[in-house]
Amino acid sequence: MSALETVYQANTQTEPAMIELKGISKEFVKPSGDVHSVLQGINLQIPKGEFVSIVGPTGCGKSTTLSLIAGFEPPTQGKVYISGQKLEGTNQRAACVFQTENAFPWKTVMDNVSLGLRLRGKNKAEANDEARKWIARVGLKDFEGHYPSQLSGGMRKRVALAQCLIVQPEILLMDEPFSALDVHTRHLMEDELLRIWEETSASVFFITHDLEEAIALSDRVIVLTAGPGARVKGDYRIDLPRPRNVAEISFDPAFMRIHQQIWQDLRDEVIISYENANKFSS
Template sequence: MTDSTPTMMELNGVTKEFVKPTGEVHTVLRNIDLKIPKGEFVSIVGPTGCGKSTTLSLIAGFEPPSAGEVLISGEKLEGINPRAACVFQTENAFPWKTVIDNVSLGLRMRGRSKADAYEEARKWIARVGLKGFEGHYPSQLSGGMRKRVALAQCLIVQPEILLMDESFSALDVHTRHLMEDELLRIWEETSASVFFITHDLEEAIALSDRVIVLTAGPGATIKGDYRIDLPRPRNVAEISFDPAFMRIHKQIWEDLKDEVMISYENANKLHSKSS
């Protein structure tokens, strides 16, 4: 990315609060400032409960900020973000629909004819390595194959923003590496900006142009913003052996481990109070 690359996602002074059943106000995020240029792959890491998924929800438009603003291509986001598609940890596919029906659904909902939607769906099914499985149902597919369906479902509508929340965490390590490589291959062929949530620091570094570290909650803020200056294309399983990767990992982990310990200590305090 260069200084002239236009900004796709921007959070300006964003704070997010929720009211607990007791009436107490709980601050999840506080004064978040973040700019993500068009086409950049950004991962966000931090301890459990620090607000990573809340940040994604704000960008998706599922939740409004309590203070500050979310901008998409310079325009204030109001309601659901029409430029974004989401891939979550849970399954996206409808179990009663075949692969081709699931993948083509987004285009059908946008008014495309069944024939046109099927034609485009076949291309995306092939791109994610599922050619020949068009007539299968999700229950007939492995976990990795269902994740490929989820990717095709999102990418067929050609989103400008791809939001991914722990999308590969439930997969075994070998399947996860395959899916990560598949994601990078497809991303490099598109101009989508990616906002990727993960608990796995190695995954974040291997995939990303930047890694954002959040502090422990409540009231999480951005502690670190790291440029991942590793060459592309990358092989996720192999890049972790690169000495440059190891140096970056050590640097980011120094920031992250302190926040993980704070989160752990806070959780123990809450447990002690409740017991």
């Protein structure tokens, strides 16, 4: 095993992992009655404050894994632990950012961002004061009274970040949050995410199809095999210095070496997934 392929060892921790997937398998029953295996025997630990990205071919179960951590659905086998406690029901210590818009179109930026605190019992004045701080932190000062339709795609993503971070989650779950943005806005948002994350102690679980994005952002990159029954194929430590500029870090020779190594794992699974899709469609 090369130096770049150092696998995280849980027994080096003195505290329970913030997120632990232990022997996780997930199956769904198709309308035909057949059982479809999505995940098989997943074991994964993410300590407090670590930024982990998960990559793999389309349909390998990345979003399903996020759903299990969020508590949106239970595993078929195995257990999910959050800070050493078995997860039962929705994960109250996590917040989610998805690819699709999650702001209410009839509410202003202020109302959307403050909503999470209002639902947790804070009065309107206190919630708005806190929302104003987060709106400024994500670069939207003076846009408090705007509606989502009056904002660009990148600005709406900033609203989504503020919506999640205002509740100070211990876990941030992100499912391809920037994939719909143009490349320049995407890099700006990635840098914004890193800047804010480095000021918090949140553990991040980030789904992406973009290997360059995964490496540029993360402390670790997890590679899943092609489905059905996807499993962890690779667990790579990303030993690149922080703070990082996402657009510039890809020129680092160390970045290119890591990319080449992980791509060798990922490429084989993409080919398998492509061949399986053609097999089923023919």
